[in-house]
Amino acid sequence: MKKIWIMIFVVCLLMGCTRGNTHVEEETSGIRDDVSAKVLVEAVASELGDEYWADMELAPEYLEDWYGISSDLYEEYYGQTPMISANVDALIVVKAAEDKKEKVEEALRAYRDKLVNDTMQYPSNIPKIQASMIETYGNYVCFVQLGGSMNNQEDEEEAMKVCMEANEQALSIIKKELTK
Numbered sequence: 001m002k003k004i005w006i007m008i009f010v011v012c013l014l015m016g017c018t019r020g021n022t023h024v025e026e027e028t029s030g031i032r033d034d035v036s037a038k039v040l041v042e043a044v045a046s047e048l049g050d051e052y053w054a055d056m057e058l059a060p061e062y063l064e065d066w067y068g069i070s071s072d073l074y075e076e077y078y079g080q081t082p083m084i085s086a087n088v089d090a091l092i093v094v095k096a097a098e099d100k101k102e103k104v105e106e107a108l109r110a111y112r113d114k115l116v117n118d119t120m121q122y123p124s125n126i127p128k129i130q131a132s133m134i135e136t137y138g139n140y141v142c143f144v145q146l147g148g149s150m151n152n153q154e155d156e157e158e159a160m161k162v163c164m165e166a167n168e169q170a171l172s173i174i175k176k177e178l179t180k
Contacts, residue, residue, distance in 0.1 A: 031137050031178050032178050036078070037077050037093040037095050037140070038078040040078070040140070040174045041080055044170045044173045048169065050148070051149065052089075052091075052148065053087055055082060056080060056083045058079035058092060060077075063079065063092070063094075066111065067111045067143075069094060069104055073097055073100045073104050073107070074094045079091065079092030079143075080092075088125045088129060088145060089145060090145045092143040093140055093142050094140070095139055096141055101136065101141060105136060108134045108143045111143070112129075112145075127159035127160040128145055130160055130163075131167055132144065133168075133171065135171050137174065142171060147167075150163050
């Protein structure tokens with residue numbers, strides 16, 4: 001088991017999926033501030049189709065209890081997780097309140113770090129968790145942990161690659177919506 005974790009860590013470093021752990025330079029030029037978080041999540045769900053497994057709306061109390069984001073930290077948010085608790089697919093877009101963006105980023109990084117370091121995960125969820133990302137566009141802070149049916153892949157490295165591609169696609173859709 002230790003060798004598997006070391007291999008995942010090395011693959012993660014080589015593929016750059018530690019990006020979710022680090023503060024990515026945000027892009028603010030041309031980012032709109034008038035797009036609903038729900039519209040952004042729905043655009044991703046529509047584009048990914050059957051590969052989008054996060055299908056249950058995330059209630060405000062779960063945003064605070066699970067992710068550590070209290071209502072004073074955001075103007076609005078919209079998030080979805082899967083109805084089936086054995087899956088970890090999630091997409092959360094938080095439009096941070098003025099001067100609260102860093103606190104939202106910190107809360108999501110802490111949540112992600114906790115998941116990455118939790119050894120009690122279903123093996124099939126490990127690639128999705130390792131490939132999860134946090135990205136900020138203007139005041140919108142996004143947590144993406146997608147991958148759908150990546151379990152069809154032959155090995156963990158390929159599964160992680162599929163998850164990273166799904167996350168990058170989701171972020172690309174969000175960015176496109178915010179720059180229209």
